[in-house]
Amino acid sequence: xxxxxxxxxxxxxxxxxxxxxxxPHPEFEIAALTASESSAGKxxxxxxxxxxxxxxxxxxxxxxxxxxxxxxVPDDVDLIFSSLPSSVGxxxxxxxxxxxxxxxSNSSNGRMDEDVPLTIPxxxxxxxxxxxxxxxxxGWDGALLKNPNCSTIxxxxxxxxxxxxxxxxxxxxxxxxxxSGAGYSGVSSMEIIDNAIPHIGxxxxxxxxxxxxxxxxxxxAEVQLHDMDVxxxxxxxxxxxxxxxxxxxxxAEDVSAEDAAEAMEAVTGVDLHSSPDQxxxxxxxxxxxxxxxxxxTEGGMGVAVGGFRETTDGVQFNCLAHNTMRxxxxxxxxxxxxxxxxxxx
Ligand SMILES: NC(=O)c1ccc[n+]([C@@H]2O[C@H](COP(=O)([O-])OP(=O)(O)OC[C@H]3O[C@@H](n4cnc5c(N)ncnc54)[C@H](OP(=O)(O)O)[C@@H]3O)[C@@H](O)[C@H]2O)c1
Numbered sequence: 489x490x491x492x493x494x495x496x497x498x499x500x501x502x503x504x505x506x507x508x509x510x511x512p513h514p515e516f517e518i519a520a521l522t523a524s525e526s527s528a529g530k531x532x533x534x535x536x537x538x539x540x541x542x543x544x545x546x547x548x549x550x551x552x553x554x555x556x557x558x559x560x561v562p563d564d565v566d567l568i569f570s571s572l573p574s575s576v577g578x579x580x581x582x583x584x585x586x587x588x589x590x591x592x593s594n595s596s597n598g599r600m601d602e603d604v605p606l607t608i609p610x611x612x613x614x615x616x617x618x619x620x621x622x623x624x625x626x627g628w629d630g631a632l633l634k635n636p637n638c639s640t641i642x643x644x645x646x647x648x649x650x651x652x653x654x655x656x657x658x659x660x661x662x663x664x665x666x667x668s669g670a671g672y673s674g675v676s677s678m679e680i681i682d683n684a685i686p687h688i689g690x691x692x693x694x695x696x697x698x699x700x701x702x703x704x705x706x707x708x709a710e711v712q713l714h715d716m717d718v719x720x721x722x723x724x725x726x727x728x729x730x731x732x733x734x735x736x737x738x739x740a741e742d743v744s745a746e747d748a749a750e751a752m753e754a755v756t757g758v759d760l761h762s763s764p765d766q767x768x769x770x771x772x773x774x775x776x777x778x779x780x781x782x783x784x785t786e787g788g789m790g791v792a793v794g795g796f797r798e799t800t801d802g803v804q805f806n807c808l809a810h811n812t813m814r815x816x817x818x819x820x821x822x823x824x825x826x827x828x829x830x831x832x833x
Contacts, residue, residue, distance in 0.1 A: 491833055493824070494520035494565045494589075496556050496580070499527050499536040501671050502571035502594055505817035507532075510569075511545035513821070514761060515828060518548055519565050522556040529553070539672070556580055558587035566833045569820050570595055573671075585630035590833055592633050592824040594816050596690070599634045599698055602710060606634045606701050608641060608819065609826045610758050610767050611648045615706045616826055631832060633823050636702060637694040638815025639663050639722060642731050644702050645767055645791050646807050649751045651703055655740035656716045658801070661695060662734045663688075663720065666727040666779060669811045675724060685724040695720035730783030731811045738802035745796035748803040752793055760825040762818055764790045771795075777808040788813030789822075 493510065497503045498521035510518050522528070527535035533549035554560035556572065557580065568584055570577055570593040577595030584591050598604045603625050605618040619631045636644065643661055650656055665688060667675050679685065696718045703714040737748075753770045757763035764786035771777055771794035777785070782792040788810035795806040809815055827833055 490517040491515055491566045491828055492517050492519040492564055493567045493569060494522065494561045495569045495571070496522045497571040497573075498532065498553065499523040500571055501668055502812055502816040504536060504538060504540050505812045506569050506571060506820065507545065507548055508540050508542055509762070509817055509821055511548055515825060516567070518551070520554060520561045521551050522554045522560060525555060527553045528555040537672070558584050558589065561589070565589065567592065567824050567827065569824060571816065571820070581632055585626070585628045585632050588629040590631045590827060592635070592820045592827060594635055594820045596637060596694060598632065599636065600701060604632055604634055606636055606698060607823055607826065608636065608644060608702060609760055609822050610755070610763060611644060612702055612706070613758065613826055615711060616830055616832070617708070618706060618711065619832060621709060633827060635816075635819035635823050636698040637691070638669055638809070638811035639665060639691055639731050639733065640695050640698040640702070641815045641819055642791065642809040642811075643695075643733050643735055643807050644699055645755060646735070646752050646793050646805065647699065647737060648703060649755050649768065650737050650739060650743070650748060650803070651714070653741070653747070653751045654743040656703070656714070656737055657740055658738040659699070659716055659718045660736040661718070661720045663691075663722045664725045664727070664732040665722060666729050666731055666811055667724065668729050669731065669815075670724070680724065680726045683726065688722040688724055691722040692720040695722070727779045729810055729812060730779030730808055731815065732777070732779055732806065732808045734804070734806055736799060736802070736804045738799075743803055745798050745803055748805065749793075749796050760822055760829065762789055762822045762825060767791060768793055777806065779808060782808055783810040789818050790814070
């Protein structure tokens with residue numbers, strides 16, 4: 489039987505990707521959509537300025553958008569996907585959890601809270617059981633699970649492969665991030681055309697902290713952050729989708745460029761519907777991956793890497809992922825599949 493799901497922030501850039509992926513999903517059935525007060529009461533077709541490069545699902549288009557509060561969502565909804573601005577998520581996500589809903593959230597609020605699991609199922613699925621601690625501490629029947637920031641998700645699967653084989657000590661990363669990462673009203677065309685913006689507010693800190701939580705160890709009570717040092721520099725560029733990142737990874741063990749590529753190529757997906765068979769695609773061509781050519785690797789759920797070079801203390805490489813698919817909507821759905829499989833719904 490399918491799980492009835494609701495989507496908070498359903499009209500936004502990530503919300504629309506959630507609808508695109510959920511409509512044909514074999515485990516989930518869309519039962520409720522919410523957005524801001526200005527969208528509430530309209531049909532989804534009227535409220536969402538549909539910008540996905542696939543038709544709006546006809547059955548979803550006629551659903552009435554509700555206000556973003558627990559009372560507006562039917563009780564028989566088992567799972568909520570949240571793609572709200574973090575200031576809104578901060579306030580309403582706990583209200584949904586308190587009301588008994590399990591929330592798989594893409595918003596940045598609460599990701600580093602000690603009792604909130606932050607997961608990429610192929611990397612640290614075991615951290616989901618932090619929900620038991622969360623429920624004890626907060627007295628919730630519901631639960632809150634987070635996926636990381638889109639720029640963090642892009643590099644972490646590759647880092648995990650290196651860490652497992654060669655022990656990471658230091659990571660330096662510089663990003664080239666697509667405009668869709670800022671949401672529909674995030675960056676104006678006058679700002680970004682013929683330009684690059686060497687600042688994305690709060691993004692560096694997210695990459696530096698979330699990556700250490702994802703690669704940290706969970707002992708059943710708490711997550712110990714990985715002790716590697718991570719420093720990031722984030723840039724917005726005029727691509728539409730797909731974040732490209734240049735990574736310098738220092739390791740305790742010796743690693744060659746070939747070793748690093750082999751370790752990443754060996755990473756498989758997990759037994760969840762949205763996880764690709766091969767998580768990391770390795771390119772041998774030095775000028776790949778590229779956003780326009782490679783963002784749809786494995787239906788947008790894969791990570792593409794290339795450009796391996798040995799450095800004094802490790803390796804340098806480039807990585808790329810689709811920021812609204814693997815980096816946002818697809819990541820939340822994959823976490824929803826994990827919650828379902830682990831019996832949290
Ligand atoms: N875009 C990405 O690649 C990406 C990647 C990772 C994480 N994220 C995170 O995902 C979240 C959503 O991002 P986005 O790019 O989809 O943003 P967006 O395009 O601006 O969409 C925001 C959504 O939230 C709704 N909303 C805004 N204010 C609200 C309020 N006061 N009450 C209830 N609903 C409200 C909007 O509804 P209306 O249409 O009615 O205004 C819309 O549905 C953010 O936290 C962002 O940081 C985004």
